Amino acid sequence: MGQDGRVNRRSTEEHRAAVDALLAPLFENRVSELLEVSPQRLAEHSGEFRARVLASDLLSPTDLPNFDNSQMDGYAVSWFDLVTASPENPVELLVAAQIAAGDGAEPLASGTAAPIMTGAPVPPGADAIVPIEQAIPPRFAAIASSETAEETPEASGATSDTPVAASAPATVSFIEPVTPGTFIRRTGSDVRAGAVLLPAGSPLGPAQLGVIAGTGLTVIDVVRRIRVLLVSTGHEIREPGTTLGAGQIFDANSVSLSVALIEAGCEVTAVPCRSDDAVDLLGILAAHASAHDLIITVGGVSAGAREVVRDALGPLGVEFGTVAMQPGGPQGFGRATLDDVVRPVLSLPGNPVSALVSFEMFVRPALRRLAQSEPADRMREVAMIIGATDSPPGVYQVRRGFVHDDGTVELVGGPSSHLLHSYASSNALVHIPADVEHLDAGDPVMVWRIDE
Ligand SMILES: Nc1nc2c(c(=O)[nH]1)N[C@H]1C(S)=C(S)[C@@H](COP(=O)(O)OP(=O)(O)OC[C@H]3O[C@@H](n4cnc5c(N)ncnc54)[C@H](O)[C@@H]3O)O[C@H]1N2
Numbered sequence: 001m002g003q004d005g006r007v008n009r010r011s012t013e014e015h016r017a018a019v020d021a022l023l024a025p026l027f028e029n030r031v032s033e034l035l036e037v038s039p040q041r042l043a044e045h046s047g048e049f050r051a052r053v054l055a056s057d058l059l060s061p062t063d064l065p066n067f068d069n070s071q072m073d074g075y076a077v078s079w080f081d082l083v084t085a086s087p088e089n090p091v092e093l094l095v096a097a098q099i100a101a102g103d104g105a106e107p108l109a110s111g112t113a114a115p116i117m118t119g120a121p122v123p124p125g126a127d128a129i130v131p132i133e134q135a136i137p138p139r140f141a142a143i144a145s146s147e148t149a150e151e152t153p154e155a156s157g158a159t160s161d162t163p164v165a166a167s168a169p170a171t172v173s174f175i176e177p178v179t180p181g182t183f184i185r186r187t188g189s190d191v192r193a194g195a196v197l198l199p200a201g202s203p204l205g206p207a208q209l210g211v212i213a214g215t216g217l218t219v220i221d222v223v224r225r226i227r228v229l230l231v232s233t234g235h236e237i238r239e240p241g242t243t244l245g246a247g248q249i250f251d252a253n254s255v256s257l258s259v260a261l262i263e264a265g266c267e268v269t270a271v272p273c274r275s276d277d278a279v280d281l282l283g284i285l286a287a288h289a290s291a292h293d294l295i296i297t298v299g300g301v302s303a304g305a306r307e308v309v310r311d312a313l314g315p316l317g318v319e320f321g322t323v324a325m326q327p328g329g330p331q332g333f334g335r336a337t338l339d340d341v342v343r344p345v346l347s348l349p350g351n352p353v354s355a356l357v358s359f360e361m362f363v364r365p366a367l368r369r370l371a372q373s374e375p376a377d378r379m380r381e382v383a384m385i386i387g388a389t390d391s392p393p394g395v396y397q398v399r400r401g402f403v404h405d406d407g408t409v410e411l412v413g414g415p416s417s418h419l420l421h422s423y424a425s426s427n428a429l430v431h432i433p434a435d436v437e438h439l440d441a442g443d444p445v446m447v448w449r450i451d452e
């Protein structure tokens with residue numbers, strides 16, 4: 001540590017390791033909570049389903065499928081009835097009652113074929129499905145909808161005004177044998193009752209939540225997400241939608257970092273501190289610390305006369321120093337006791353680009369790696385830079401860029417850390433290592449894609 005509590009300039013690797021070590025305890029013995037999985041819950045609280053991970057092995061309460069059912073629209077038959085079928089000697093069967101998905105199924109009598117729809121239960125006595133295209137006639141339009149083979153149109157209540165029933169043939173023919181089991185989706189062929197549906201640690205995406213719903217479960221045990229208290233600071237920041245006074249700006253960081261944290265799998269409470277007074281900041285932190293796992297502050301860390309974050313947290317033991325990086329040079333990190341609870345604290349610089357780049361460089365990778373999210377890192381690729389550029393000596397520079405399909409990357413905007421609009425027009429961060437001071441057009445550079 002140098003004078004006034006500042007650490008010496010450290011490399012990006014050193015700071016990344018420090019952030020990893022600071023956050024690692026948050027991922028040990030994580031608390032679980034119940035999540036209700038229902039369409040209503042999704043409609044009303046869709047955010048609760050973001051970045052969820054199963055806390056314990058989930059056993060399937062049922063077979064999936066939970067009954068033998070048809071994979072095709074066609075006829076349920078007994079294979080034995082079609083043993084002799086051939087084009088020269090078609091087998092003609094009586095048409096039994098139709099079975100649709102959602103119906104119960106009466107047993108199939110020998111010598112009959114039941115029109116059956118995809119997902120409908122295979123009736124007892126049937127052991128194969130012949131797709132409608134392989135039957136004669138090869139369509140249902142010409143057959144009765146739900147009358148049994150014994151029923152005449154009149155007996156079933158059909159009149160001459162109901163052409164489907166009136167023109168219904170009572171028989172259907174087949175010209176080839178069928179193997180038992182054909183086009184039957186067997187009970188438990190996806191998962192067996194009592195088997196592990198999803199193991200502990202499974203990320204819960206559309207397919208995982210879908211299969212859970214498919215078993216009928218409505219409540220599951222999930223890992224509680226890291227709860228982040230996000231405190232943007234500055235006398236000048238005001239909530240978007242309000243009226244600005246002289247020298248004031250709208251608070252972009254609360255929004256950009258909240259979204260970044262949510263996308264990284266956290267729960268976020270954003271409570272801005274619109275004051276440069278350390279007492280005000282400490283009041284906010286103390287009020288919210290116990291309900292959160294991690295505190296992230298933004299702004300107030302550089303060399304000004306009133307640096308609210310440094311002023312408040314420096315005396316509590318948070319270290320403030322400089323990383324050899326641009327943007328994102330000034331950084332703070334450590335553990336602070338706030339309202340009798342000890343919490344890890346990360347203090348990011350206030351310039352909007354610096355804050356987001358710091359998040360991408362240190363916070364996001366740590367959160368994702370420690371949560372064992374795959375891939376932990378942004379997609380990285382080497383691209384050819386379109387124009388020449390310089391980079392300050394001894395500083396790891398992160399520029400904003402746009403990668404084109406042909407593998408080239410053009411820089412978007414300059415290196416200044418207030419250019420959030422340029423960041424918003426980019427799809428990649430362009431990494432220029434500390435020992436590179438100049439790049440010529442066509443030189444290869446490492447880029448991290450930020451558009452996924
Ligand atoms: N003499 C020096 N001055 C500065 C240094 C330095 O080393 N010596 N470092 C510069 C660098 S690099 C950065 S980055 C900034 C970091 O400053 P702070 O973390 O103290 O941030 P602030 O001063 O509070 O704000 C910086 C800038 O960003 C604007 N800002 C802050 N919060 C928000 C917000 N929520 N939404 C939108 N914009 C925000 C703020 O108005 C300032 O313009 O320090 C340099 N100075």
Ligand code: MOO
Nearest residue numbers: 327328329354417
């Ligand atoms: O390093 Mo600062 O973080 O340029 O904006």
